[in-house]
Amino acid sequence: MIETPYLLFLGDAPDMLAAKVAQGIKDWRPEYAVGQFRLPGCKADMGLPDMTLAEAKAAGVKTLVIGVANRGGIVSQSWKKVLVEALEEGFDLASGLHNLLRDEEDLAAVAKATGRQLHDVRIPSVKYPIANGEKRTGKRMLAVGTDCSVGKMYTALCMEKEMRERGMKASFRATGQTGILITGGGVPLDAVIADFMAGSIEYLTPDNDADHWDLIEGQGSLYHVSYSGVTLALVHGGQPDALVICHEPTRPHMRGLPGYKLPTIAQVRDTALALARVANPACVAVGVSINTQHMADAEAKAYLAEVEAETGLPATDPFRYGAGKLVDALAAV
C-alpha cells in the first residue's frame, strides 16, 4: 500500500488531459489530495493549493504521486530535481509511468540512502498465489466491458461513492495503474505472470463481511482478442455475485482492432454470465453502465431507455446521471 495523503506532482503538464491520474485522485479520493506541485509552464491545475515540499511536509503528506504522463517517456532533469529533493525530505514516490522510477539510477540510489519507497505501480510488488477457487465470504461486483476503455473503472468508482453515501460497505478494488494510484493499492493485472492472474484477484478480494461489496475494476473484454485472457482471469478469480456490463455506444470497432466489431451488450452479458457461474453459480447481471460522453443529453437518455428495453436491465451513465440505479440493483441481490 502507498502511504497517504499525497502531494500531486503535475510537472510541466502541457494540458489537463496529461494530468488525468492527478484528476482521478482528486475526483475519487479528495481526502488524499492535499496539494499540487507544478513546474514552470505547467498548464494543468487541479484547483488544489500549490505547495512547496516543505509546506507539503507540514501538511502531513507522506507520498509524492506523479500525476502526469511524461513526454517521450523521459524522466527529465527538471522532474528529477524535485523527485530527488522529495526523497531527501522524507517523502515516498509513487508512479504509474512505463519507465520505472527504480530504473533511474539517481532516484534508486537516493531512495536507498534515505530509506524511502519507490512505488512503481505498473508492475506487481507481490508474489501472488495460484487461484484455489474456494468460495470467499462477502459479495463482489465485477465491471465487464464490451471493449477496453469503455468506463469500467469509473463505473466501479461511481458505485462505490453512491454506496458509501448510502452507508453501505463497499471497496473499489483497483486492477490497473490509475486505479492503484487513486486508491493507494491494487493489482496491476496486465503485468502479472499468466499462471497467477486469477490468484492475484483472489488475493485482491479476500474474505469480508457478509454485507460488504468489493467493486472490482474490470480490464479488457472477453471479446477483445488481445486481452480476453486477462478478463477471464477477473471473471473466475473475482468469483463475482453481480456483473455490471459496460459499453461505449459510438465506437466503430474494437479498440486497436479495426477488423473487429463490438459485441452487443446482450452477448457480453450472456457470455460473461455463463463463464462467471463456473466460479459462482449464483452470479447475476444487475445492470448496464453506458459511457455517453459523446452523446447529447436527449440522445443519451433515449439510448439508455432503448438499452433497458432490450436487456431488461437498469441502464445509466453513472458518471453523468448517478449510479443510483446500479446500486439499487446491487442492493437487491
Add this chain to the structure above:
Amino acid sequence: MIETPYLLFLGDAPDMLAAKVAQGIKDWRPEYAVGQFRLPGCKADMGLPDMTLAEAKAAGVKTLVIGVANRGGIVSQSWKKVLVEALEEGFDLASGLHNLLRDEEDLAAVAKATGRQLHDVRIPSVKYPIANGEKRTGKRMLAVGTDCSVGKMYTALCMEKEMRERGMKASFRATGQTGILITGGGVPLDAVIADFMAGSIEYLTPDNDADHWDLIEGQGSLYHVSYSGVTLALVHGGQPDALVICHEPTRPHMRGLPGYKLPTIAQVRDTALALARVANPACVAVGVSINTQHMADAEAKAYLAEVEAETGLPATDPFRYGAGKLVDALAAV
C-alpha cells in the same frame, strides 16, 4: 530454438516417471534422441545408447537436455559435475526445471566463459508483442480440454505424427515446458506476462502455407478457474480453424479444485467454439480426444461410442487407437 540433436541426461532418476521429459523426446522426436547419460543408481532407461560426453560429441550432439525432474528442487553436485563438463566440451544445456540453470552461479559462469547457451524453457526468452488479431494464412487446430492434464499435448503430437505419415504439412506448436523440450522451441505460456499472452501465440503460429496445419498444444481449461485466462488467450491468439476437445473421463473433480466438477464435453465444445469464433468465425469443432488410460479396452471403446453418439463428433484415444479419425476430420475442414 534449441540446437539438435540431443543427449538425454537422466541423472539419478529414481524411476521411469521421473524421466518423462526424456520419454517424451524419445517418443515424439526419436531423431533428436541420439543417446542417454545416466549417473550411478539411475533407474530410468530410454533404451538408447549410453554415451560419454566425448561419444556424444563424436555423434554430433549439440545440446544436453535435462530429461529428468530433480529431487527437492536441488541441482545436486553430482549433476553439476556433468553439466559443467558438458559446457566445457561445447554442448549447450536445456532444462525445464523450476530452478533455473542461469541461477546456478557456477553454471552461469562456465556458460559465459565457454560461450555456451543455457536454455531455461520454463521462462520466455522472447519479448512478445501484444496481439493484433489479424487473420493469418495457413490453418490451425487447437486442443481444448475439459480440465488440465487431460492429454492435450499428446493429442496434438499424435495428430502431427499421423498427418506427417500421410504427407500432410503439420507442425506441433508447443505451449508448455515439456513440449518445448520435445520440439526444441515454443512458448512457455504460463510464464508470459498477462498483456502479451495472446500475442505470444500469434508469434508462435505465424503465416504459413494455405494447406499447412499448426497443431497448437492447449493449456488449462476454460472451466478451470485457476488457469482459464491462459486458455482463452490460446483460443483468441491461436485463431483456430478447428478445435479438438480433450477429456479424461475418470476424474472426480477439476485438477487441484476439489469443489469443482468437470464440465461435459458438449459444454466445452459450445463455450470454446463461441469464443473462438470471435477471432475466426469459420472455426469448427472436429473431434473429441479421450484419454482412456484408466479404462480397460472394452470399457474405453464403449465410452468412445457413447461420446460419438452424444456429440455427433468422431471420438478416439489417439495414443491408444491412433489419431486417424481426428486427422480425417481435420482434412475435411
